[in-house]
Amino acid sequence: MARLYRSLLFVPGNNPRFLEKAKTSQSDIVCFDLEDSVPDSEKKNARKLIRDALKSRDSYSSSIYVRTNSPISGKIPDDLSEIIQKGLDGIVIPKVNNAKELGKIIKLIQSLEKKRKLKPLFVIPSIESAEGVVNTYHIAKSSKRIPAVVFGVFDLLNDMGIEYTKQSEGAKYSRAKIPLDARAAGVLVIDAIWQDLKDLEGLKQDCIIGKNLGYSGKSIIHPDQIIICHELFAPNKSELEWARKVCSIYEESTKKGKGATVVDGKMIDEVHYKQAKALLDLEKK
Structure with missing residues (x-):
């Protein structure tokens, strides 16, 4: 499985049609989602659908990750118990605030891997709070399982009490700091999503900004965004x-x-x- 991070496509875990369509995705990472795109009433169903989808792992060409619920939700133990199985490449943990918090989650993952005789999974922490931004280096450095971190702009802005705009003026410092810290820790970094699906020119310009800040790729929410991300996050000469x-x-x-x-x-x-x-x-x- 190619270890590229140009695109990380979020797929709602409670949507059987989207889970099926993801089999033909050209995204570097397909990330089945249990968090923001899944209402509370659908969490159990989403876990079951993802578990069943992983049984057809050979039908997917991308690396397969699952995004759990946040540490503060209390749902991570149930998420991990259901979805950690053969066929899974890694876990995305949203809203990670510090290394200690992440370490407790990794211990849960290790325990399940041992019981189920599975190889170690990769873990990608998502940085989505002021505390997380301050602690990015220590989070990224906390485990050899971490190949990359993700920047989550919307929850960060909410945490800061700042309204979202396409220019994300309020997130400029954080967006620049996260790749600096991640690279210093020796891991890659994936940029935040571009929300306007119709504005592909805006996506293109946002990818250029992200690339120039040191990001290796971008989180995306629609397959139409893949081509642009792959074109603009293609490796340069120095890479x-x-x-x-x-x-x-x-x-x-x-x-x-x-x-x-x-x-x-x-x-x-x-x-x-x-x-x-x-x-x-x-x-x-």
Whole structure:
């Protein structure tokens, strides 16, 4: 499975038709949602539908993640109990405020993995509060399971008491800080959604801004947004050079019987290698 993060498509977990359509999605990550797009009365049904969809994992070409409910909701234990199974690549945890909070959730995931004899899942924290923005570096650095973090602009603005506009003036500092912290922690970062489905030119300009801030991709809510995201978050020359260096050094390290190694002063393991290889594979297409 290619480890690219140009697009993360949210799919409502309570909609069987959308879950089925996601099988043909070209998004790098398809994220079945249990949170914002699913009303409380539909949570149990959504868990069941997602669990059933994962049984058809081979029919999906994208990486498959599930977004749980938020830590404060109290619903995460039930979410994880139902959806952690073979076929799942990772979990998106919304509204993460600090590393301690995330650590407790990861312990629940580890326990279920052990009981069900599953490989470790990736975990992508979503930063959606003032506290989360302040703690982004520590959150991103808190576990080797974390390949990326997500920026959630709407809940952040709500937390700050700021009204949303397309320019998101009130989120400019946070939008710039999150990728800085994430990259310093050695992980990638996925930008917030563009809400206006009809304004594709606006989406394009927003992707350009995000790319220039250091984001690797974008959260999206409709398949029509995929092509633009993939075009504008295509790897640049320096990223491809980094990928070639990582692949070369890591492959030499493994030939000598070693695992993790160091590239330009940073620790590189199998996750980084797979990310780099995915970028080079993309270049060949």
